[in-house]
Amino acid sequence: MKKQCVLLAALAIACGAPAGLTSVDHLGFAAMAQANSGKVTGVVKDSNGEPLIGVTVKVKGTNIGTVTDLNGNYSIKANPSQTLEFSYIGYDAISVPASQAAQVVMLNNERQLDEVVVTAEFGMKRVARTVGSSVQNVKAADIVESGRTDFISALQGRVSGMNVISSGGAPGASTSVVLRSATSLSGNNQPLYVVDGIPMNNTSFNSTEGLAGGDDIMGLTVRNTDYASRGNDFNPEDIESMTVLKGAAAAALYGSDASNGAIIITTKKGRSGRARITYSNQFSWSKAYGWPKIQDTYTNGAYGATNYYYTNHYGGLYDGSIPYYDNAKAVLQTGTLMKHNIALETGNDKMSLRASASFINQDGVVKTTDLKRTNLSLAGRAELTKWLHLEGSMQYVNFKNHKALRGADGPIARSYRWPNVDDMSNIYAEDGAHMRYPNYYTDGDLLNPLFGLMKNKLYDETDRFISAFSLNFTPIDHFYLRAQFGWDVSSSSYESGIHPYYRTYNLTSDDANNSGSYSMTKYNNSDPTINILAGYNNTFNDKFTLGVQVGYHQLENAVKSLSSSGTNFAILDMFSINNCTPASVVSSKRSTKRRIQAISGALELGWNNMLFANFRFRNDWSSTLPVNNRSYFYPAGELSWVITELKPLKDLNWLNYLKLRGAIAQVGKDARPLSINPELEKTGLSGGGYKYGFTGPNPNLKPEMTTSYEVGIEGRFWNNRVNADFTWFKTHCEDQIVQGFRMSYATGFVLNTLNVGTFNTWGWEGHVDVDVVKTKDVTWNIGLNLSHTSSKMTDLPKAVTEYYNAYTWNYGNVRNGTTVGQPITTYSALALERNNKGEVLINPTTGLPIVGTDWKVIGDREPKLRFGITTALRWKSWRLSAMFQGRYHASVYNATMREMMARGFSPQSVELRQDDATYVFNGVLKDGWENTETPHYNTIGVNFAHYGGTALYNADHESWVQNGINYIRCQELRLTYIVPEAWLKRVTRNIMQNASVYVSGNDLFTITNYTGIDVAGNTMSAAAGGTGGEGYDYWSLPSPRTFSFGLSVTF
Amino acid sequence: MLASLFVALSMVSCDSYLDVNRNEDAPDYVDAHLYLAGIEQEYFGLYWDIRALAPLTQMMGTSSYTSFATHYYSLASDAGGEMWRMVYWNQGMNLENMINQSLESESWHLAGIGYAMKAFSWDALTKYHGEVILEDAFKPDQLTHHYDYQEDVYKQVRAWADQAIELLQREDNTNYGSKISGNDWIYSGNIDKWIRFAYTVKARNLASLSNKRDFKEKYYNEFTESCEKGFASGDDDAVLRILGGSADAAYSAYNNFWGPYRGNLSNVYWQHDYAVQLMTGTIPAYDEQGDKIRIDEPSHADYPYELAGPEVNLICDTLPDVGHFDPRALVKLATEKGNPVAYKQENGTYKIGDWFKDVYTDRDTLRTWTFLGSGFTSAAGPVGTAPMFWGRREAATSAKDGVGRWLYRDDAPYIMTTYAELLFDQAEIEFKYGSKSKALELFKKAVAEDMKFTAKYITKGSNIMIGNVAYHQGDKVDAATFNAIANEYLAGPYVGGLSEGTLTLSHIMMQKFIHLFPWGAGEEWVDQRKYFYDVEYTGDYPSTGNGWDLSTVNMKSDNNPTKVFKGFYLAPANVQGRRGTYNKYNNGSPCFRVRPRYNSEYMWNKPYLEQLKPIPGTADNYQCSIPWFAYPGDQPK
Known part of the structure; x- marks a missing residue:
């Protein structure tokens, strides 16, 4: 790794030397300036x-000029009697006598309001x-006013090409964000969050x-539990501005x-x-x-015979003689x-x-779930x-969260299984301590989810400190x-625990030797970063x-976890x-620790405020790759052409601004920590010792490479009242470092980490924003953003068909599941067998569709x-x-309905068995003629009641x-009344500056x-x-319908 | 200041800063001996797949692995695929590392133990699956995984065993301390036993070839030599000890897979009717239509059928009352008889009746007990409903069944292979290719050894109350009573009374079935396949139209002297209670191999499965492909 050391040393000299020189030189310089x-x-x-960076400063009537630096400072050769001219894109140009030019304030140019300065690149402005490349700003006010507790959910629907997927409507639900399209089959596909130049x-x-x-006992997985995205710890109120860099070009820096x-x-920052x-x-x-809805025509049972001991509703007709309970209500x-x-x-x-402080106290729609968050900031x-x-x-x-299990293990799914003729909300047995079984039950096949919510533990707590300083x-x-x-x-x-009585047969359990299980994990993250x-x-x-x-650049992600679990409570x-x-x-x-060292370079050329070219590169050295492969270089280039600067276009009335742009960027990615060497585990078997885990190490990993291209056009029309932007992009991902790649166990492992798989993604995104009405008293604005993404897997190893x-299984x-020639976002399934024409094959004996044994692609989750x-x-x-936010033409796996049909819960299942009806599946018989x-x-008619669901x-x-x-x-609807400022100031004797009140609703309806x-x-x-798990609906907890009111005042 | 910071950064940069890609809490390299205990303990995987093997061999019926009970397979499922996982992954690279590191450090004995286990594991693997991936296994970055012909795998198994013997016999100057003895849960570091184990692995491997036309010239001598140097007594039995601990164990896997705590047998596996018939001497007589013959006034109320004669019931004749009672039924099988019942006393509380004994020592009582076997896929057998292995009909729990009984115990060791099994192997080979008198001697010794084996794991029982209900925990007979009856039995007509003239291959193989019940279902399946399940066929081996057609399998009748397993009928045979049909994709054939693990091969290695011959691994009837070891000659191409 000599080369790397030399490069770093050279960089140190390149940067360090002038710094060192000037720090000595500086005293003289300052004195001279005075x-x-x-x-x-x-x-x-x-x-x-x-401070405004890059403001052009000119001495009036001369060719002497300069631009302001990073801190807005300038220094120009001029006499106090001369006049300085300040010009800056998006701001009104002003002239100031040099003698008064120590502090210059430039005002936003209303006409060019939207040609904003984007904040990017380590806190510096562009x-x-x-x-x-494609960049979109989000107004801090929009996030604050979204009514969401976390800023990530607030972004949903606001940025074209950005998909925010929430894991559900529980307090502290995680959110994943995908810009444009996934670029990794198994790894992280979320954008990087950068706060004041430092990754968060x-x-x-x-x-x-x-x-x-430590959690074999609870069986907690990413399917039945969900922990908050750490980004959501961040206080939305502290956000001054937010910029979304969509393309891979961001990676070059x-x-x-x-x-x-x-x-x-x-x-x-005040x-x-x-x-x-x-x-x-x-x-x-x-x-x-x-x-x-759960049907109330048929009772629990099987084959038409009522038996409340059964959880499936294939019993006889419900005669109404026993009260019927909506047990899902009991957990809500x-x-x-x-x-x-307060700030x-x-x-x-x-x-x-x-200085600011923010407190959130939330109780979820599922009983016992809650979230408490406190943010204290100083900047x-x-x-x-x-x-x-x-x-x-x-x-x-400080973040505290009580949660419930999700999906099939969650309280909603379990409450549907509870017999409706029994009141589930009555959770205690006669002794007032044990969990009660439903009436009609003699032993404990069923767990009462409400008892579980009340008695079990699923809790996590985080203390976090985010800090950034720059000089x-x-x-x-x-x-x-x-x-x-x-x-x-x-x-x-993270704590989880199952109460001794939350189990089957608990009434007959030996209470002197209680069961019960408990697990706790202490999990520490430490991510220090340096950028120079x-x-x-x-x-x-x-x-x-x-x-x-x-x-x-230098960064580290360190994770330490310590966990313990045990059973049999005393x-x-x-x-x-x-x-x-x-x-x-x-x-x-x-x-685990991951460390990266990198050097980056950028060259920005501009001509006549019209044509701009940008070249960047970065070379990373990552700790997670084998020594010989740990260095990787990736370049990027961008071009921007503001054609409205051209003479003939400059004076068009209807066209205020039009820019063409394009970018090509390459990004290398490293592996996850500990992918190249084995991580031997203790065996968990008698005698202990060590063994390999599921995943095989790969000592030959290479960095994966993604190349992306984009071209775009953006413009403003009719006095800037119409704002539009369109981008087309394509990404080529190859040598994917795929975690958990499956092959024959003859590899020695169940899962492998390999550089395999190549795929392309492409698509477009656009937004248009129109000020429909713009008068002094009335303004009406409509914004629309749209995006479309496609992808295609182009290569996998021969033996791997999927x-x-x-x-997600x-x-x-x-x-x-995806396969060569298909999008990467498809479902695969053990699909129905079909004939050459694609008609479903039917078993000639039973009349039921025949399910094949091959996994086939059956739908695409990407809309x-x-x-x-x-x-x-x-x-x-x-x-x-x-x-409003939505999708057009996607696939969704309605697993809930599948289970409700199989269990005889759904009203549709009633239609199928009315009057002993038989159901004939569409298809052709597999009898040799197919x-x-x-x-x-x-x-062949199939008797639903007879066969039962499954x-x-x-x-x-x-x-x-x-x-x-x-x-x-309908994600948000909000009505705000802003108290007239003049009146407010007068009434409060100038103490109160602003005040507003609002009522709002979130997730009000879905069509x-x-x-x-x-x-x-x-x-x-x-x-x-x-x-990700988008497109799977299995006992989900949708975002609840929420009504809010509140106020905001400034003194 | 910044300049000095830069200098400082460039000093700490380079490799040392980036050299953090290790888990400080998990090693990426450990000494070879630290793999040993784990590799051995992974043999619990053998029991995992007995859930498929025991139903295939009619040792158990099941409502869980029903597809195997009906000689099919579980579609798109890993059921029956645990041995694959054990060999390639659970032992897999751990065993490779242990061997290679030991060779490198000249720790010959530890390397030898590794090879001995490797030979044992791969022997079990190929007997179960047929063709497996040998050459392409464990190679880093290998993206293609071809299958190897079983004959080559067999050769490799013996080569590994030979290598094990050579290494174990080499002078080893490594100062192991307790490195081997403390981690060896099979032989506690006894190298002589490991040598005998390696020879036994060879013998078992060769014994499976006893149906080969060229056995005598090609394998007999090597087999005999291996037997002589193999296990010398029951002390050599390869049994894997475990910690046990039931609910208090730190990991549930400290407990035996079959114990009540882990609940894997629970109430979904039962003793199969055939196993019960053997051990209780109740193989029925069938009339010409293949129906059982009902008796009007049976002497034993639970058994209203005429029994086959002593030429078929070769184990014992417990019923109706003459009595040469085989006590193994009391231990290996379960019964509801002798279960305690609680009675309400005058004061309203419940109490177990005084006449319920913790352990029964009264032979006359024991002799009257009924043992019921299950059907193939349901507890309801031809005579009655079979209990689960702890003698009740409801699911097993730790509370009710305690730590369990016999081999069905939380802390019972796993049985891998035994001295008795080796004796049976030798008896069979001698009977076929050597001396009949030697065969007789070996046979008697083998049955006697099985008695010792059975007695060794008896746990004294006791009665307990939970609430108002009484339960029995442990075995219902003690070792002393068992041994007393066993001695009588051994001296009786079915063992001691046999002569060179009256000993048949069936005696050997049927006694072996009992010995292997149910822990050795894998070897039992080798025997049954080797003798083609006693299917009636002509020519070299059975096939469609010659031994079976779409709906029936033509089984030899019990009075056919060439029938090895008397009373054994496959499910589609033409006798009462065996008139089902196999899945149509079997084309009438019974199952001859278990498909490789679905989520390894059928999901991720299909192109290479497809290349298998004579039936491609992807064919609907691959499970019916007869493995090389069973063919008298080579596998047809």
Whole structure:
């Protein structure tokens, strides 16, 4: 690795040497600046006190010019009597006498309002027109006003090409975000979250992997549990601005973690001027909805004979003589939410400070579930000297979450199985302690989910500290040096426990030797980051701009988990490892570290404010790859052409701005830690010792490579009242490092980590935003964003006919499976056998469809179109806004309905057995004639009541994948009244600056052709990775319908 | 300041900074002996697949692995695929590492133990699946995995065993301390026993070829030599000890797979009717239509059928009352007889009746007990409903059944292979290819050894109350009573009374069935397949139209002297209670091999399965493909 050392040393010299020199030189420079009356220095800021970078400063009537640096500072050769002209894209140009130009404030140009400065690249700013890839800004206000507790859910529907998949409507549900398309079959596909230039950990705890050996007893997996995405710890109120970088071009600077795009967040750092106190709150009530009706025509039983001991409803007719209970109601409640935010800020021209606190207290719609979050933040900036600026932000988060199991193990699914003739809410047996069985039960086949909610434990708690500091060092004109340090560190504990009485036969259990089981995991994350950047910016001949930057980057992701579990409680109700029988206690510890060192470079060329070219590269050295393969280089290039700068187009009235752009970027990705060497485990068998785990190590791993291309066009029309943007992209992913790749066990392993699989993705995204009405009293704005993605697997090893994600193999034989020639987002299933014409084959004896033994692709979860619609209507002080989001033409696996049919729960199952009706499956008999010209069409009637559900459908799950599913959901509806400012100030004697009140609703309704519970259902936690669990609806908990009100005041 | 920071960074950079890709809590390399216990304990996987094998061999009936009970397979399922997983993954690279590291460090004995186990595992694997992946296995970055012909796998098994013997006999100067003895849960580091084990592996391997035309010239000498140097007494039995501990065990796998705590046998596996018939001497007589013959006034109320004569009931004649009672029924089989019942006392509380004994020592009582066998896929057998293995009809639980009984116990060792089994192998080969007198001697010794084997694992029983209900835990007979009856039996007409002239191959093979019940179902299946299930066929081996057609299998009748397993009838045979049909894809054939693990081969290695001959691994009837070891000659191409 000599080469690498040399490179780093060279970089150190390149960056370090000038820094060292100037730090010595500086005193002289500063003194000179004061003394030399021929030089004018100053700073340019916007109306919010934010420094403006790259403002062109010219001495009027001369060719002398410069641009402001990273901190908005400039220095120009001029006499105090001369006039300085300041111009900047998106701002009104101004002229200021040089003698008064120490502090210049430039105002936003209304006409070019949308040509905003995008915040990008380690907290430094770029002008939108210079960017060659697709970038979209999200207004901080939109996130705050979304009514969501976490900012990630708030993004759903607002950004074209961005898909936010929530794992459900429980407090603390995880969210996964995919920009455009997945680029990894098994790994992380989420964008990188960058806060003030420092990556923020957004992992979700993976209970399948993270409960290191300690959770055999509970069987917690990414299917039945879901832990919050750590990104959701972040306080949305602290966000100043948010920029979504969609393409892989982001990776050239942020590294491979940004290969799926990046979401760049800048936090509020306080404003100069008078001190301000802002307080806002929210109070919400939520109601679960959307579960299918359970039929009440037939009772529990089998073959038409009533027997309440059976959970399936294939008994006789229900005569109404016994009361009928809606047991799902027993586990539900009205969810409530209370949120308070307070922020204090102050500052002068040299420094500013902001402190804020936010409290959330939420009770979920499932009983006993709740979430409590406290955020305390402190941020500010200071101009230490003219040439040294400091920025910093710190946030402390405390997060507590009680949850319920999900899916088939969840309380809803279990309550459907409870006999409806028994009141499930009555949970205690006669002794007041044991779990009660349903009447008609003599022993305990059934577990009471309400008892489980009340008595079991599923809890996690996190303390987290996110901090970032940066120093801007501008010793010489046009040069800058920026050093950033960040540390995101958190400590979580995950507890789960099963009460001794939450088990079958508990009434007869020996209470002197209680069972019960408990598991706890302490899980620590530590992610320190260093970025050091040095650069040079200048403008030549007024027309030509040049920017050069080199950087050194270093990051670490360290994870430590310590877990213990035990069984057989000594004391009934005590969930503690100390309460378990000592012989049963098992402990384990696992630590991993990933480290990356990288150098990056960028060259930005601009001509005449019209044509911009951008070249970047980055070389990473990753600790997770074999020594010989650990270095990888990836370049990117962007081009942007603002054609409205051309003479003939410049003066068109209807066309204000039009830009063509394109980008090509390559990204290398490393492996997960510990992929190249074995990680021997203790055996868990008599005698102990070590053994290999499921996954084979791969000492020959190479970095995987993704190449992406995009071209786009964006424009503003008719006085900027119409804003539009369209991007087409294509991505080629090869040498995928696939985790959990299955091959013959003859490899020595069940799962392998291999560089296999090649696929392409492509698609487009666009948005249009129209100010329909724009008068003084009324404004009405409509925004629409649309996106479409396709993909195709082009290569897999010969013996491997399918790649699938085991976590999604959740109910029946349907899973995320793809094969060569198919999209990567398909379902595969043990499909129905079909003849050459594609007609379903029917068993000539039973009349039932025949299920094959091969896994075949049967549908695509990726919709043809994803869309979001936003609209806002303002009338004087009233503002009404709404947001809708949806999908067009996707497949959804309605596993819930499958199970409800199989169990005889659903009303449709009643129709099938009315009057002893028989059901004839469409298809042809497999009798030897099936592939001839004259196959025998099935006429065999199947008696539903006789066969019962599971037998009737046998192993057919394919039929329950519903294709062509569309939906549109009303995500947000909000009415705000803004108290007129003048009146407010007068009434409060200038104490109160702003005040507003609002009422809002979230997830109010969904219009869909889908018949299951949750059309946006997701079977997996975000922790599972890969192409995710979108499109699986299996006893989902949909986002509940929520009504809120609240106020916001500023003093 | 920044400059110095840069310098500092460039100093710590390079490889040392990046050298963190290891789990400080898990090793990427361990000394060879630390693999040993784990590799041995993975042999529990043998019991896992007995759930398929015992129903295939009519040792057990099941409502769980029913597809195997009906000689088919579980579609798109890993059922029956555990041995595959054991050999390739659970032992897999661990065993490879143990052997290779030991060879490298010249720890010859540990390497020898490794090879001995490898030979044993692969022998079991190929006997079960036929063709397996040998050459392409365990090669890093290998993306193709071809199958190897069984004959080559057989040769390799013996080569490994030979290598084991050579290494174990080599002088080894490694100072092991307790490295082997402390981790060896089979022989506690006794190298002589491991040598005898390796020879026994060879003998068992060769014994399966006894139907080969060229056995005498090709394998007999090697077999005999292996037997002589193999197990010398029951102390040499390869049994894998475990920790047990029931609910208090740190890991549930400390407990035996068959114990009540893990509940795998529970109430979904039962003793099969055929096993019961053998051990109780109740193989029925069938009339010409293949029907059982009902008796009007049976002497034993539970058994209203005429029994076959002593030329068929070769084990014992417990019924009706003459009595040469085989006590193994009391231990190997389960019965509801002797279960305690609680009675309500005058004060309202319940109590177990005084006449219920913890352990029965009264032979006359024991002789009257009824043992009921199950059908193929249901507890309801031809005579009555079979109990589960702990003598009741409901599911087993730790509370009711305690730690269990005999081999069905939480802390019972796993039986891999025994001295008695080796004696039976030798008796069979001598009977066929050597001396009849030697065969007789070996046979008697083998049955006597099985008695010792059976007695060794008896756990004294006791009665308990849970609430108002009484349960029996443990065995219902003690070792002393068992041994006393056993001695009588051994001296009786069915063992001691046999002569060179009256000893038949059936005696040997049927006694062997009892010995192997149910832990050795794998070897039993080898025997049954080797003798083609006693199917009536002409020519070299049975096939469609010659031995079976779509709906029936033509079985030799019990009075056919060439029939080896008297009273044994496959499910589609033409006798009462055996008139079912196999899945149509079997084309009438019984099952001759278990398909390789679905989620390894059928999901991820199909192109290579497809290349198998004569029946491709992907064919609907691959499970009917007769393995090489059973053909008198080579497998047809």
